[in-house]
Amino acid sequence: MATIVVWLVTGTTMSSLNKWIFAVHNFRYPVLLSSLHMLTAVLVGRPLAGLWASGDGNLGLCPKAKARVLLLSVTFCASVAFGNMGLNYVQLDFAQMVYTTTPLFTLTLSKVLLGKHHHPLQYAAMGPICLGASLSIVGEVQFDHAGCCFLFAATFLRGLKSIQQSTLLQDEHLDSLRLLCLTSLPSFCILFAAALVLEVAPAWDGTLAYGGGLWACLLLSCLGSVLYNLASFSVISLTSALTIHVLGNFNVVGNLVLSHVLFGSHLTVLGYAGVALTLSGVFVYHHCERLAACWCARWARREKEE
Template identity: 65%
Template sequence: MACAAAVVVFTWLITGITISSLNKWIFAEYKFRCPLLLSSLHMLAAILLRLALLKLKAGKDGTLTAKARSRVFLLSLSFCASIAFGNLGLNDVQLSLAQMVYSTTPLFTLALSKALLGTQHHTLKYIAMVPICAGASLSMIGEAQFHRSGCIFLLLSTFLRGLKSIQQSTLLKEERINSVTLLYLMSLPSFCILFTAALVLENRAVWEIPYQQDNTLWLFILLSCVGSVLYNLASFWVIAFTSAVTIHVLGNLTMVGNLVLSQILFGSHLTGLSYVGIALTLMGMLLYHNCELIAGSLSSRTAKSK
């Protein structure tokens, strides 16, 4: 079980690092101004994967209750809104700034799990949110290419990322839906919503794509779709193994990889405040994951002193 969890987390971290950089490359280098269309293609790829597995008799969809189906639909709304806002924000800001905003996701998830599910968390986990969010704030202040509307889109995406993680955790653990089936069921309405929105809002941008476009653009789009499917499946499995909050705290590890790629691929420059912010965020992450160990150590020391 531990080995399987480690493989899943590693896959999730690698795909998480590459998918953001790949999408940013498509937007920046190929002037692809259709983030909603790209998001809908991600959902279409998930649908095709499930249909292929069903054809190979790799699994059957179980019967869901009316309550479970409504929960899946609400998850679809949160999911497509999250990735749509995320891609809209990524269209306007540097990848480094996007990662800083996303690093606050554990705070939203922690608050939502407490408000919606009544989950009790250790006090040190709340304390760990202070350096995580302070680090993200310092990095945003230190970002040389700040874009207001882009940051607003990213903050909306961050809130929805936390919400959809809570919804995913409920469906995976309470409704006992397996990851592949949940991704398929969620992708059907998400594709319809995103593709319709792309036709309405990005109609002009689609026709502005040069006809003599380099074929490598479509290769990158294909890779982005494959990476999206792998990332979403891995994220479901990580949530099933851990929790909705833990996946986003672990996600701050991808921040380091994406910041390095942002400097290499897009020439973004980090200021001193940005580096301080990164250090604070990583400190908060370490505190979160070791809160029980720290609490146990403090308790033993207190007992010895008495």
């Protein structure tokens, strides 16, 4: 529970802080920001991993596991980059509504790629979760086609990334800190190269005319990303790739409040109805066994009375 609380709090804070950097400080380099997150993970995570291993800094893996780590890094980079690019076009509340469909992508991918089976009510819970997200998107007053495409691409990749993380954490028996160290360096190289080609070279005017407030926000964002990624890996190792995204829908409420307070955005009545429907789906998912037992007991009593 403590790990989940840390993950939820850091996730809500990170989304709002990144949107603040883009909207208020007019920072034009979202992919570069993602690369700085990974660089911070390298600088902070590797010394911590050395201490955690009591001086044994060996992070070596077998060739097959190394290939899976590299593939995870590519997926991670693409999901983060698409998510940050989407935030450049849309409001934070709209982005969170799109992200509520992540459990559906994760459920489908886990079934197709891993052959995992889930409770029938968990499949049924995807209906209100995704329908609620759709209603919220319809009710959102600020819609951008490019931003929506970026966000749905990020959502699909987030589901795939979680399945890859779950496989490495549970099958390869890696701990969260070690996995972060293994993925952060290749992720930084990929994202930094992409930022130089796609953002810095075309957009940089030769000066960085940003104030101290932006640099403070960037530092907080980078440090927060390390804590968020560690908490995310820990939650996946303790639960599953699907559960973390279903739990993540509770971030919707916190981000809606922060988006309204910080950026003045708002949802229509239809949008709030979508949020309520999504959260009801989350409730069904997490209490499927209890709901099924109550339904069976009620049905048995009715048959006995008849």
